[in-house]
Structures are given as C-alpha cells and as structure tokens.
Amino acid sequence: MSGSAGRDPVYVSRMSPNPSTLTRRREFLWGCRDELPILLGVAPFGMIYGLLAIGAGLPASISQAMSAVVFAGSAQFIAAQLIREGAPAAVVVVTVFVVNLRHALYSASVAPYLKPLNRKWKAILAYLLTDEAYAVAVTRYVRDGDRTDVSPFRHWYFLGVGLTLWVSWQCSTAVGVFVGARVPESWSLDFTLPLTFIALVFPALRSGAAVASALSAGVLAVVALALPYKLGLLLAAVVGIAVGLAVEARRS
Amino acid sequence: MSWMPALALAGLITFATRLSFIALLGRVETPPLLTRALRFVPPAVLSAIIFPELLVKDGALRLGLGNARLVAGVIAAAVAWRTRNVLLTIAVGMGALWILQAVLPR
Structure with missing residues (x-):
C-alpha cells in the first residue's frame, strides 16, 4: 500500500489526493470503495427488514418498494411495525417524519459543500443522504478541510458512496423478502425488530x-x-x- | 387497503427533509434547540418501541419470568451492552427466545 502512495490516488484512502489526477470515474470508484466496509452492517439489516416486512403482513411488492421510496432503515422498521399493529396511514407517515427528522441535520451539514452543484445533482445526492452515506461522505469533505485545490468532482465521490449503499440495500431487502415468505410464523422472526433496536439503543x-x-x-x-x-x-x-x-x- | 399512497407520501417527506438545507444553499443555520432535541430521538424512539414489545402480550402487562420475550430481551440487552455488536445481539436474543419457547409452558 505505502509503496503505491502518491502514484495511484485510488489507493490513498486517508489523504486527499492531488486533484489534477482525479477524474469523475476515479472519484466515483473511490466513493464506492470507501462505503464497502459499512455494507457489512447494512446488508444483514436490509435482510432483516425484508423478513420483518413480510412477517408484518406486507405484500412483497410493497416491502420492496418501501426500500426504494423511503430508503431509511430504522424508519422502514418502524413503519412495518406500525402497519402490523393496524395503525392508520396518517400515524405511519407522521412517525416516519419524526424518525427521519435527523436527516435535516445531515442536510445542513453537507449543504455548504453541495452549494455549487445544479438542482439535479442536489436532488440526487439528497435522495441518497442516509445515515451511512452521510457518515462516509462528510468524512471526505472534512478531510479536505479549507483547501482551495480540492477536486472539482467530489460530488462523484458522494454519488459512489450513496449508490453503493442504495444497491446493497435494495438487494438485501429482496433477499429478506424472498426468504421471509418461506419462514413459518413459529420461528418468531418478528422478534428481530426489538432485538435490532436493543442493539442500536445502547450506543445512543x-x-x-x-x-x-x-x-x-x-x-x-x-x-x-x-x-x-x-x-x-x-x-x-x-x-x-x-x-x-x-x-x-x-x-x- | 393498499399502503402504497401512504408510503409514497412518507418517502416524499423523507426526501424533502434530506433536501431541506441543501436546497437552502447552506445559508440557514439549524436552530440550536432542534439540534439538541434531535440527539434524543434515537434513545426515545428506540425505547418506546422496545418496552411494549418485551413487556406487553395480548394487551396485558407481563413482568414475570414466564414471559419468554422479556427474558430473551434482557439477555440480548446484556450482550448489546457488553459487545455493542448488532448481529451478535440478534443471534443471542433469537437463540434465547427459541430455547425459552421450547422450555416454558405456553
């Protein structure tokens, strides 16, 4: 690794490389690569969501569509839970809103960096602004700091980060939905929801x-x-x- | 009923939340009270889901050792507290629930 430092910017993950050598493609692939370790935690979570949504009685199509439309792990878990308990649609929508309010903070945090982009780019990156994508993308921006010679294609890095997460979330949901439809109720797979939240609450x-x-x-x-x-x-x-x-x- | 319209609306609102400050060009600061309040969203929301799942069955409060979900949940909480490992917490919790359901009278 250290031997290649300075020659190939794709492998210099903890330093901001010389901008003149960074193309759109390299920025994109660099973002994809930096998101990979996060997928270890995300893919099982997506599978469990798929299982749970099916366990909650949602049809496979709706379970999968929610991953694309809402695209927010914990909010999807809670929505599936509320639907299972027979909550009215308005309560589901308001609860999702409250649970996802934290994304407004992420939005404020990355806004200065996305300022020069056009509307299309802002919309795409906002759609991809999940917990896990934010964490990786903002690390890059903070690393660049106040340097004036930063790469003009940093949004491609953000896109690589976000799309990698998006694809893995859709695929892992599909696996969970597929498996979930074949698991008997006596396995109590719905219990994975409180267990997941127990695991997440302690760090908070x-x-x-x-x-x-x-x-x-x-x-x-x-x-x-x-x-x-x-x-x-x-x-x-x-x-x-x-x-x-x-x-x-x-x-x- | 179909859930698609409600989920589409939920998705739209989530997208609007994520776009909010990006669209405002970073000219607006987040109110400090909102920033502080949002830090309590995870502990409050997660516990509000966990507690009834473990303590209530068929609308009745069940605090005894005969409640398999409560016992399995407490074991999982101990694992979560010590290891901070999500997958291990789920694995131990599910294992404990299956064993308890096999052992305890229904």
Whole structure:
C-alpha cells in the first residue's frame, strides 16, 4: 500500500489526493470503495427488514418498494411495525417524519459543500443522504478541510458512496423478502425488530439525559399502548425527547 | 387497503427533509434547540418501541419470568451492552427466545 502512495490516488484512502489526477470515474470508484466496509452492517439489516416486512403482513411488492421510496432503515422498521399493529396511514407517515427528522441535520451539514452543484445533482445526492452515506461522505469533505485545490468532482465521490449503499440495500431487502415468505410464523422472526433496536439503543445512551429520555419514553409507551390510532409511540417519543432536554438543561 | 399512497407520501417527506438545507444553499443555520432535541430521538424512539414489545402480550402487562420475550430481551440487552455488536445481539436474543419457547409452558 505505502509503496503505491502518491502514484495511484485510488489507493490513498486517508489523504486527499492531488486533484489534477482525479477524474469523475476515479472519484466515483473511490466513493464506492470507501462505503464497502459499512455494507457489512447494512446488508444483514436490509435482510432483516425484508423478513420483518413480510412477517408484518406486507405484500412483497410493497416491502420492496418501501426500500426504494423511503430508503431509511430504522424508519422502514418502524413503519412495518406500525402497519402490523393496524395503525392508520396518517400515524405511519407522521412517525416516519419524526424518525427521519435527523436527516435535516445531515442536510445542513453537507449543504455548504453541495452549494455549487445544479438542482439535479442536489436532488440526487439528497435522495441518497442516509445515515451511512452521510457518515462516509462528510468524512471526505472534512478531510479536505479549507483547501482551495480540492477536486472539482467530489460530488462523484458522494454519488459512489450513496449508490453503493442504495444497491446493497435494495438487494438485501429482496433477499429478506424472498426468504421471509418461506419462514413459518413459529420461528418468531418478528422478534428481530426489538432485538435490532436493543442493539442500536445502547450506543445512543451516552449521557444521563439520554438514559432518562430512553426510560421515560419506554415506560410511557407501555402506559400509552391503549391510546387510539397507535399514537402511543409518537407521544412517548416526544415526551422522551422533552425529558432528555429538561435533564440536560438542569445539569448544565 | 393498499399502503402504497401512504408510503409514497412518507418517502416524499423523507426526501424533502434530506433536501431541506441543501436546497437552502447552506445559508440557514439549524436552530440550536432542534439540534439538541434531535440527539434524543434515537434513545426515545428506540425505547418506546422496545418496552411494549418485551413487556406487553395480548394487551396485558407481563413482568414475570414466564414471559419468554422479556427474558430473551434482557439477555440480548446484556450482550448489546457488553459487545455493542448488532448481529451478535440478534443471534443471542433469537437463540434465547427459541430455547425459552421450547422450555416454558405456553
């Protein structure tokens, strides 16, 4: 690796290469390559989503279409869950909105870098702006820093990152949907949903305020389970966020 | 009923959220309160889904050891806490649930 450094920019992954040697194609392939390690975690997640959507009683076509239309892992899990429980469409839509609100932060974070692009590019990259694509793409932009000699084709890097994730998400969903239609209910595959969320919640408990937020939301969700239209989840989430903010404000 | 219209709307709203600040050309700062509030979305939303899944069955609160999902969930939580490994957490949790369902009376 070190022997090729400086000659072939494709292999210099932790340094920003000389822009004059970077073509659109190289930027694109570089982005694809940097996203690959992330797929290890994403592909099983996509399969589990496919399984779960089928387990929730969604038809295969709708399960697959959701991966293309919504293209947001945790929101898709929650939507499948709500549909299984018979929630009204409006509650599903509002819950997806709240769960995906964090993408507004990503949008604000990459906006300065995408400023010179035309509308078509902005729309494509916004569509591809998921958690995993954002994490990799923003690392590149931050690495470039304030340099004035950056590659003019950095958006191709972003496209490579985003498309790699998109393709793997669609394929892994398809595998999950295919397998899920053949698994009997007695296997309790729907339990993979709370298990996935248990695994994801611990890294989010970084402060006392976050723990308070999680506990209050969890308890309230149980208490409010009988609320009509499955509004309990939304109410619990909003109260949990408020509790987190309040605890944080008292401590600082 | 068909879920396609609702999911299309959800997709459109998600896209609009992602496009928001990019379309505004980075001229607008995110409000600090929103930034702070969004950090609590993962712990709040995830717990609000986990707790009822483990504690409630057929509309009734079940806190005892006879609740296979609760026991398997607590075991999985211990694995998640110690290892931070998503796949291992799911594997151990499913394994525990299958064993408990075979052992416990229905």
